[in-house]
Amino acid sequence: MVEHAPGSPARFRFDTADPVLAGAAWSRLAEPGDVVAGALVAALGAGEALAWVAGAAARPGEASAELARLEPGARVARTLAGEMVTGETVTVHDRHAGGSPGAGRSAAPGTGTHSPARALMAGVRRWASRLEGLAPRQDLEALERLDGTLLLPGDAGWPGGLDALGPAAPHALWVRGRGDLAGLSRRAVALVGSRASTSYGERVARDLASGLAARGFTVVSGGAHGIDAEAHRAALAVDGSTLVLLASGVDRLYPSGNRRLMETAMSGGAVVAEVPPGSTPFRQRFLARNRIIAALGSATVVVEAAMRSGALSTANHATRLLRPVGAVPGPVTSMASAGCHELLRSGAAVCVTDAAEAAELAGGATDAAPARHGEHRPGDGLDPSAKAVLDALPVRRGAPVESVARVAGLAVDETRAKLGRLLLAGLAEKEGGAWRRGSR
Amino acid sequence: MVEHAPGSPARFRFDTADPVLAGAAWSRLAEPGDVVAGALVAALGAGEALAWVAGAAARPGEASAELARLEPGARVARTLAGEMVTGETVTVHDRHAGGSPGAGRSAAPGTGTHSPARALMAGVRRWASRLEGLAPRQDLEALERLDGTLLLPGDAGWPGGLDALGPAAPHALWVRGRGDLAGLSRRAVALVGSRASTSYGERVARDLASGLAARGFTVVSGGAHGIDAEAHRAALAVDGSTLVLLASGVDRLYPSGNRRLMETAMSGGAVVAEVPPGSTPFRQRFLARNRIIAALGSATVVVEAAMRSGALSTANHATRLLRPVGAVPGPVTSMASAGCHELLRSGAAVCVTDAAEAAELAGGATDAAPARHGEHRPGDGLDPSAKAVLDALPVRRGAPVESVARVAGLAVDETRAKLGRLLLAGLAEKEGGAWRRGSR
Numbered sequence: 001m002v003e004h005a006p007g008s009p010a011r012f013r014f015d016t017a018d019p020v021l022a023g024a025a026w027s028r029l030a031e032p033g034d035v036v037a038g039a040l041v042a043a044l045g046a047g048e049a050l051a052w053v054a055g056a057a058a059r060p061g062e063a064s065a066e067l068a069r070l071e072p073g074a075r076v077a078r079t080l081a082g083e084m085v086t087g088e089t090v091t092v093h094d095r096h097a098g099g100s101p102g103a104g105r106s107a108a109p110g111t112g113t114h115s116p117a118r119a120l121m122a123g124v125r126r127w128a129s130r131l132e133g134l135a136p137r138q139d140l141e142a143l144e145r146l147d148g149t150l151l152l153p154g155d156a157g158w159p160g161g162l163d164a165l166g167p168a169a170p171h172a173l174w175v176r177g178r179g180d181l182a183g184l185s186r187r188a189v190a191l192v193g194s195r196a197s198t199s200y201g202e203r204v205a206r207d208l209a210s211g212l213a214a215r216g217f218t219v220v221s222g223g224a225h226g227i228d229a230e231a232h233r234a235a236l237a238v239d240g241s242t243l244v245l246l247a248s249g250v251d252r253l254y255p256s257g258n259r260r261l262m263e264t265a266m267s268g269g270a271v272v273a274e275v276p277p278g279s280t281p282f283r284q285r286f287l288a289r290n291r292i293i294a295a296l297g298s299a300t301v302v303v304e305a306a307m308r309s310g311a312l313s314t315a316n317h318a319t320r321l322l323r324p325v326g327a328v329p330g331p332v333t334s335m336a337s338a339g340c341h342e343l344l345r346s347g348a349a350v351c352v353t354d355a356a357e358a359a360e361l362a363g364g365a366t367d368a369a370p371a372r373h374g375e376h377r378p379g380d381g382l383d384p385s386a387k388a389v390l391d392a393l394p395v396r397r398g399a400p401v402e403s404v405a406r407v408a409g410l411a412v413d414e415t416r417a418k419l420g421r422l423l424l425a426g427l428a429e430k431e432g433g434a435w436r437r438g439s440r
Numbered sequence: 441m442v443e444h445a446p447g448s449p450a451r452f453r454f455d456t457a458d459p460v461l462a463g464a465a466w467s468r469l470a471e472p473g474d475v476v477a478g479a480l481v482a483a484l485g486a487g488e489a490l491a492w493v494a495g496a497a498a499r500p501g502e503a504s505a506e507l508a509r510l511e512p513g514a515r516v517a518r519t520l521a522g523e524m525v526t527g528e529t530v531t532v533h534d535r536h537a538g539g540s541p542g543a544g545r546s547a548a549p550g551t552g553t554h555s556p557a558r559a560l561m562a563g564v565r566r567w568a569s570r571l572e573g574l575a576p577r578q579d580l581e582a583l584e585r586l587d588g589t590l591l592l593p594g595d596a597g598w599p600g601g602l603d604a605l606g607p608a609a610p611h612a613l614w615v616r617g618r619g620d621l622a623g624l625s626r627r628a629v630a631l632v633g634s635r636a637s638t639s640y641g642e643r644v645a646r647d648l649a650s651g652l653a654a655r656g657f658t659v660v661s662g663g664a665h666g667i668d669a670e671a672h673r674a675a676l677a678v679d680g681s682t683l684v685l686l687a688s689g690v691d692r693l694y695p696s697g698n699r700r701l702m703e704t705a706m707s708g709g710a711v712v713a714e715v716p717p718g719s720t721p722f723r724q725r726f727l728a729r730n731r732i733i734a735a736l737g738s739a740t741v742v743v744e745a746a747m748r749s750g751a752l753s754t755a756n757h758a759t760r761l762l763r764p765v766g767a768v769p770g771p772v773t774s775m776a777s778a779g780c781h782e783l784l785r786s787g788a789a790v791c792v793t794d795a796a797e798a799a800e801l802a803g804g805a806t807d808a809a810p811a812r813h814g815e816h817r818p819g820d821g822l823d824p825s826a827k828a829v830l831d832a833l834p835v836r837r838g839a840p841v842e843s844v845a846r847v848a849g850l851a852v853d854e855t856r857a858k859l860g861r862l863l864l865a866g867l868a869e870k871e872g873g874a875w876r877r878g879s880r
Contacts, residue, residue, distance in 0.1 A: 031828075031849035125851030129842060200771055282831040282847075284824075308814030329769030329781060331640055332793035341769060342812060344784060344791035351784035351791075353772035372782060374748030384724075388471075391722040402569060407722075409471035411565030 022046035023152045024136035026171035028276045032288035036123035038167030057128040067117040142277040149179040159185040170274035176250045177270030188218040189362045190297030192311040193227025193304040201304030206234040211355020213238035220296045227303045240268020247281035247289040294318040299362035301326040305339030324361045326352035389418040398434025462486035463592045464576035466611035468716045472728035476563035478607030497568040507557040582717040589619040599625040610714035616690045617710030628658040629802045630737030632751040633667025633744040641744030645670040651795020653678035660736045667743045680708020687721035687729040734758040739802035741766040745779030764801045766792035829858040838874025
């Protein structure tokens, strides 16, 4: 709660200088992935940023005027300008619009967001409606009641992979289970897919997840029905090291059908949210949450995805983070694999058919998948001419060297030499002057 | 038959100056894809080349001595040297060793073949054993009895696609059915796959073939059991324009189980061999035959292929001819698709899931496959902020603008504006001051 008279800056009922309270506050104030908030906090620090927003909300006129010429506008502008140079848009909604791989890249910038100052004032208007409700201490108490931990950037347990998100990185992580996300995500693969999965996809998800867990990888996913749940479950069965990323608060284990699964994940792994307890999941938050799943994995593998599956947005985020993406093919007659096939067609993803190949995608040189070979066949080791002679050898009644040579299309002397070798290898037999295939 | 005393050059019982007889003779003399023979014929013409081989076979010493300093050695050397520069090897057996995509490229050059003169004399020794049996007139009579046609390079009906094979191009084509292979292959796709096919692969092969035929493409394949047969059959059902490439003579419709299928193909399409009637199929000839299938198609699409399927050698030939290759994915649990998945993993093939995508691979701009979209969803057309407001709208009891703004994480004024738009779109309803989701 804040008390303030209109026109006077909000006076917070908590110490904004306390980094834990300030970080927790920002995770409620701004929608996930709001890069304007990220840039502001990066420039001023969470506490000072809060105070500035309260002031700007109270006197927007002065604030925007000040922004044009003064700090902190200039500092924020530098960060934001960097963002805009990348061609990315600077509101969470633009960043995470659509589920298709192309959508993120092609999304039009939010209106007016191309001027840092205007982007910042638009941010202030977005955040203002939540200033009054800010109560980070209560949110932290709710987390404590759940035996949870709050992680802030820079904490020992903070997963370094999230830094790649820049100003779109979360302000804080609300964690239930093992708090050492840094350790859990050091060797991790994001394994995602459709809720509307087929038994084929679920089987493959289980095979990949258990194979990855057996290789010491943490399986990161969204805890949804279908592929996500199968991936978590199979990883739990091996060593329990799996990360469930929620779009809601960690007090709301959504979907409720996977509640027990998530509670199990809290022992060996963790259930994680970037929004405070009490937050409800919306479509935009699911899409924003996917960027964290992609950032926590060294690679993202999509098992089954229809054309508009959210799993494709996770793949899209991984691509923008320059992390390798894998797609598991399936029957072309299955709509549940259509999204994976699009990823393969567009070249956005590598074809992944087993855990070894998924590990290769995510891991170091030691994780290279073994080369595939077909079954061994008689004569495999032979040089081409010897193969031709072997092909030309009659199976039943033997033939003289000359006719074998004619059939093989080789010189007589060369044929004779090759026949000698085939004889030693047991691939040819000689009876009088007649040659035929060997018994083995 | 030829009559000759040892040491004296063979005197042929046919007019080597007759290009038809000479071409037919070479198609029996040299194994398919023998680039040394191809280079020799390219340099001297089929007739002169025959005469020279007869002489060289009779007096190998003189011939190889002459080759070192004189024509035709120099001329052949130039052609062969060009071949060797490409890093390809110059005996049919090397060129077509192995079935795996890599094998062709990585095959070691045949011994001694890096000197054009030695390659040529090795060729003479190969061909010598068949000189005596040469009887092109009889082979042509056998073809006539089958109502067949002989095509030679340069003939109106000769398929131009084969020129890309260079000295590995066939010396002649023995055709039963429509003789206009040029017309039949002007718009053609090679559709190949395993004999050990699954019902899934067979269904996809039929869908692709009928879809391609409906788009005016000729379906080229090897007439084998499994995928090949399904592809031919489906194309026949549409307009009958399919090409069956045999590894044996056209008098031997192998495998016999597909005899009727091939006879049907002769009406709207053709059954084609590069070896004369009476020739039997060997593994090497199957592999050599695959280069023609690849060269006749503007693209090659592999439907189902195990790790060592011959279909992979066809894909490999297409790659070397710089023709696009497509691979149809399947369940990763199906070994019958493992070869296709390897093609996708290595980047040698594009993922193909339907006839439109296969046509796009093979055809011109007009054949571009339609972009894929998922099903339409309410609010698809909206800008991101409007989407956020839509997400934030309560379904049952309405809420004031301020709370909608807070939930959406947007400014109140912007939220009010978006609500207005949603109202017009019927996506929001207003009751008093309370907003909720629209009925539609």
